[in-house]
Amino acid sequence: MAAIGAQDIRKRIGRFRVLIMGRANAGKTTILQKVCNTTDQPEIYNAKGDKVDAAIVESSLGRGNHDITNEMVFRSNPVFVFHDSCGFEAGTDKEFESMKNFISERAHATKLEDRIHAIWYCIPMDEHSRTFQRSEEKFFLECDTGNAPVIAVFTKFDALRAVAYGDIKKQLQGVSAEERSKRIAQRVEELFANTRVLEKLRKSENRARYKSYVRLQYMNKQDTNCDTLLESTTLALDNEELRLCLVSTQQSNLELCIKCAVTILVDRAHQLFGLLLFDCGAYQYKIARWFPHLQVRQRLIQSDDSLVMMLTDGITAGKIGIYEARTGWTALMPCCYSPVDSGM
Template sequence: MSAENTESFKNLQEKFGRFRILIVGRANAGKTTILRAICNTTENPEIYDGDGNKVDLSQVEGSMGRGIHNVENELVFRSNDKLIFHDSRGFEAGSEKEFLQMKKFIADRAKTTILKKRIHAILYCIPMDKIERAIQRSEEMFFDECDPGNVPVVVLFTKFDALLPKALGKLAPADRQLPLRERLSKAEPLIEEIFDRADIWGRLTPMKYAPRSCIRIKDMHKSSNEGCSKLLDVTTNALNEEALQMLLVSAQEVNIALCVRYAVREWVCVAVYCALTG
């Protein structure tokens, strides 16, 4: 990051604080994998309470496995402390108490006058390993009852790779005898067909608080994966405020192409403005 960009990022931090993301989804939806990919790390996050005090992991480790988690806690990875995450674990269990806590958290953090406490984006993970039950009561409750205000909600269709065995199973008998590379090539359009037939996105968009955009995620466990770059790109484009776009672009350290595209876009905008105004 150049000295000029560093100064610009510091100014944004002074106003908005660090870029803050709430991640939502059922257990085993790939949430932790996604957070690690965004921060380009394999480590576990450090956890802080709402007052900035570090949480003793030995006190929460056992309960975290059972899906009990305080959404107010802040998850920060040492590899990139410019990003703060909140995890809604417990919501997927169908607990009314957990749902109401998350709903209140979203309402409070979306509208608070304390800019550094606001959440800037919500990532909602829907795994594709059980596509027949992708939309459950938890999704209906969230998108019909949780008002995110101006905070964009991006749906992540995680574990998209899980549709490959289904697609391979739909190949014609003759195609099943082909070499693996050719079978995979013929299965690609069938994956799209399976996903389109399930009409998951079409079922989400009519809901009261429909998500703003979506992305299909696969191979998130691999380093330097394309999915993470696309996720950051989609999330940046979903943001309403240019300042928040700049805050996210400056904070993330994975998608170099996104940084370049954003810088080029800014340069083009300045050049056009100068041309029009003489």
């Protein structure tokens, strides 16, 4: 049976395109590897689609040259495509203008598949006293990001914990482990607030479209992930097709599918209809679209306890087959199932 909604949208849009920004050593490569579930380095392609030798790219970076139009793709998940702004933060005005023009052109591209769909701006917290530097200020103030949401990614957030502990070390003597953890967490929040970085991101005169922020920590550990970043990005997108594309592109976060389906669609139904009844079957289909690897089964329970089963096609939402259909009242019991587990 055909896959539901999200996969078809992904085929039409192509790939989900992200521009990742930030200073050197901000942890950008680690983030991309976590998102794509790999430890491998990305393959790099130029604007013509030709593969570029990584050694040549490294050599260019060493000379202060970088082509932001190059695409980075990981074999583990080639449906993500990344661009790296590496170079402008410590570069010349010419490099800044080149980056600025690239963002403006891609943010306003006519075709959805050619656009930058989201921007991840990485700000490392291991130098929290220098969190928002001139490069960040200039980007948010001058760069027109169009409809592409900017997610501020505070990387190495665990570095604040060490600073917090050093600040209140004497006050922690003799307190319980629970109280110690609570006080350190409180001091971390104070340190973060003292940077005033959120105020700077939210300035009304900024042209960059800041939407939300996430904190990433202990990313050097194997059991960490970027689920919060994917969730924040999905919910920041205004275009539902792009949301579906991102949900189907990421491969590991079932919870994200659930949250999008319930939060976006069911809440919308309540807003439109309040307590009134709505078409349950239609909304079942709309919810199921967020699960690209699932199919929908509807059970209709008859008054005489016989079972009517309808399989719903993910493309047309039409009835494929009806079994033991009889007259009488019915109760709709929608559920999703895996094609593998269904035995059908």
